[in-house]
Amino acid sequence: KLEVLLRKMNKNVEHLISNDTLQVKRSDDEFGKLGNVFYEMTVRIKEYYQKITDYELEKTMLETQLLQERFNPHFLYNTLSTMRWITEDKRVRDVVDSMVKYYRIALNKGSSIITIRQEMEMIREYLKLQKFAYGKEFESDIRIEEGIGDEPVMKHLLQPVVENAVLHGLSGMEEGGVIRIRARRQGEDIVFEISDNGAGMEPAKIEQIMSGAQDGKFIGYGIKNILKRMETFYGGRYGFEIDSAPGRGTTIILRIS
Numbered sequence: 001k002l003e004v005l006l007r008k009m010n011k012n013v014e015h016l017i018s019n020d021t022l023q024v025k026r027s028d029d030e031f032g033k034l035g036n037v038f039y040e041m042t043v044r045i046k047e048y049y050q051k052i053t054d055y056e057l058e059k060t061m062l063e064t065q066l067l068q069e070r071f072n073p074h075f076l077y078n079t080l081s082t083m084r085w086i087t088e089d090k091r092v093r094d095v096v097d098s099m100v101k102y103y104r105i106a107l108n109k110g111s112s113i114i115t116i117r118q119e120m121e122m123i124r125e126y127l128k129l130q131k132f133a134y135g136k137e138f139e140s141d142i143r144i145e146e147g148i149g150d151e152p153v154m155k156h157l158l159q160p161v162v163e164n165a166v167l168h169g170l171s172g173m174e175e176g177g178v179i180r181i182r183a184r185r186q187g188e189d190i191v192f193e194i195s196d197n198g199a200g201m202e203p204a205k206i207e208q209i210m211s212g213a214q215d216g217k218f219i220g221y222g223i224k225n226i227l228k229r230m231e232t233f234y235g236g237r238y239g240f241e242i243d244s245a246p247g248r249g250t251t252i253i254l255r256i257s
Helices: 002-009 013-018 030-069 073-086 090-110 116-134 159-169 203-211 223-234
Strands: 113-115 138-144 152-154 177-186 189-196 238-244 250-256
Touching (some): 090 116, 113 116, 116 159, 152 223, 159 177, 159 250, 203 238, 223 238
Antiparallel strands (some): 113 152
8 A cells, every 4th residue: 555655656746736546545544544635635736736827827818918908108199189189079179188088097007006086087087988979968976085085996996887887777868867986985995886876677687697697798897807806906805786676776886995
């Protein structure tokens, strides 16, 4: 038994984690216990190795995406400024101004962390662009509790949720639509609330969304993508809730710590 165990152990790491035939025959003697512990340890190492491989692959993909997106923003700003000055249409000028303000924050020298104040400023300009692009008429009310404007937050944390509120929450409303966005401190947490006064949702639909069953039909990027980004940035210190009912609109609550 000892000879068999030593032969199994006398392999390089790559062979050990790629071999599915390492399990030893279970027995109650000392050699059997050693073999069982060795097998369990190898399984754990294999699991950790797979996680590390997945993380490295994801990191490489993100780095590649970042390199692709690192273009010179001055080209964009100069082009938009030229467009602004050659048109006499005030609506077009306002849209160009909003685009410049939006992308100055969104690009942010490649940083993925901005302040809550910047995130809200970006959302404010984004809503203006939504009104222009989709011809929607609605009111927006954005408020930040005093003292938290300079707190750091993951960039684009709120935009997918706001997009959903505009495109789906207010869907079918010709007038009277309202989007409310609040940022406040609650204990050691920062809480964001994005509300609309649209049709609302049935409990069954909320459950489908939270389980990911309607991934792709909710918030463009998908609920799984949003939760994945929050998990990556905040670990287990985050929350995501949907408060909605037919006829009383929808409120999405995001909590970070």
